[in-house]
Amino acid sequence: MRVYFDNAATTPVDGEVLKAMYEVMENQYGNPSSIHAHGREARTVIEKARKSIAGLLHASPAEFFFTSGGTEADNMAIRSRLADHGIRHAITSPIEHHAVLHTLEALDKQGIIHLSYVGVDGKGNIDLLHLAELLRTNERSFVSLMHANNELGTITDIDAVGDLCEQHNAIFHCDTVQTMGHFSHDLSKLKVHFLVCAAHKLHGPKGVGFLYINHKIRINPMIYGGSQERNMRGGTENVYGIAGLAKALEIAYGRMDEHREHIQGLKTYMMGKLVDAVPGIAFNGETDPGKSLYTVLNVSFPPTEIADMLLFSLDIAGISASGGSACSSGTDIGSHVLNGIKASPDRPSVRFSFSKYNTKEEVDFVVGKIREMLVRG
Numbered sequence: 030m031r032v033y034f035d036n037a038a039t040t041p042v043d044g045e046v047l048k049a050m051y052e053v054m055e056n057q058y059g060n061p062s063s064i065h066a067h068g069r070e071a072r073t074v075i076e077k078a079r080k081s082i083a084g085l086l087h088a089s090p091a092e093f094f095f096t097s098g099g100t101e102a103d104n105m106a107i108r109s110r111l112a113d114h115g116i117r118h119a120i121t122s123p124i125e126h127h128a129v130l131h132t133l134e135a136l137d138k139q140g141i142i143h144l145s146y147v148g149v150d151g152k153g154n155i156d157l158l159h160l161a162e163l164l165r166t167n168e169r170s171f172v173s174l175m176h177a178n179n180e181l182g183t184i185t186d187i188d189a190v191g192d193l194c195e196q197h198n199a200i201f202h203c204d205t206v207q208t209m210g211h212f213s214h215d216l217s218k219l220k221v222h223f224l225v226c227a228a229h230k231l232h233g234p235k236g237v238g239f240l241y242i243n244h245k246i247r248i249n250p251m252i253y254g255g256s257q258e259r260n261m262r263g264g265t266e267n268v269y270g271i272a273g274l275a276k277a278l279e280i281a282y283g284r285m286d287e288h289r290e291h292i293q294g295l296k297t298y299m300m301g302k303l304v305d306a307v308p309g310i311a312f313n314g315e316t317d318p319g320k321s322l323y324t325v326l327n328v329s330f331p332p333t334e335i336a337d338m339l340l341f342s343l344d345i346a347g348i349s350a351s352g353g354s355a356c357s358s359g360t361d362i363g364s365h366v367l368n369g370i371k372a373s374p375d376r377p378s379v380r381f382s383f384s385k386y387n388t389k390e391e392v393d394f395v396v397g398k399i400r401e402m403l404v405r406g
């Protein structure tokens with residue numbers, strides 16, 4: 030048996046998405062910028078996808094810009110807005126994804142902005158009182174806070190952050206890479222200026238995503254070139270990727286309640302089994318279903334001699350999981366997120382993350398292997 034519990038890193042592509050992409054790859058191969066019939070057909074694929082996504086999120090199609098994924102969308106929001114529009118102060122948290130943190134830190138180093146970090150507690154919750162103070166005591170700010178933390182699953186109350194940003198005339202960028210397709214975003218209500226999607230986190234293809242830019246906001250392009258994406262992002266569009274992204278989001282929204290119930294069931298079941306199987310086990314981040322993304326379970330194991338080998342041993346046992354952020358898995362650099370919540374360095378942590386394709390039998394298999402390694406081993 031081989032179990033894939035690393036769905037926060039990336040997800041398997043849904044068969045229906047594959048079919049939709051294959052159809053476009055085979056038939057709508059024109060360049061969407063060409064004005065002839067082949068080009069117009071490809072253009073139609075893109076605009077249909079944009080309209081479908083906008084409909085699901087209750088926004089206008091003109092507010093969506095296709096990108097190569099989450100990292101580019103985060104960079105586009107942060108760099109284009111901050112460097113070109115005179116905002117000199119940014120606020121983020123120490124546990125954001127590196128797509129956000131490294132981008133802001135580079136701007137800070139270049140002297141383009143001054144960066145402040147809002148406090149987080151031991152479970153990864155944002156200190157909203159501290160955020161309010163930072164907004165009150167600084168000039169107009171750009172706030173970048175993610176919806177659900179990719180390592181911990183802890184969810185930030187982005188309605189409350191949006192309200193605070195509105196009160197202080199701040200710009201709010203929210204990295205929603207982990208919640209898009211798993212959580213119903215209603216952009217007619219949410220007070221957010223930028224929001225981000227990467228298709229590969231919701232059973233779509235890799236290398237495609239979007240940036241939502243609220244119509245009240247103007248930015249300059251980050252990638253200059255042709256007039257694609259209404260002059261905001263030069264380069265021939267990833268037509269079949271965009272078709273796959275829209276299909277993935279349609280499937281996710283169509284069956285979200287059913288998938289949530291199934292995946293939350295697996296997570297709760299695994300927590301219970303682990304607590305019974307391994308004395309001294311604990312969890313990093315929030316685990317309450319109202320405060321934690323149902324796809325992510327970050328397990329804090331008691332100190333063990335095989336700490337350094339845990340992920341490797343899991344891999345050998347047929348289990349794909351991740352220690353720390355997806356993007357830094359495979360390296361032995363400590364997790365900035367676990368450092369940020371002051372997790373004990375003596376306790377090895379493993380992130381298990383689930384999808385609609387996972388089963389209880391897989392949970393039983395994984396917990397059994399962990400028990401063999403840590404308890405009987």
Ligand SMILES: Cc1ncc(COP(=O)(O)O)c(C=O)c1O
Binds near residue numbers: 037038175178
């Ligand atoms: C929260 C978050 N933001 C951004 C990214 C980057 O997305 P992409 O891999 O599409 O560039 C990831 C990917 O792990 C993520 O989890």
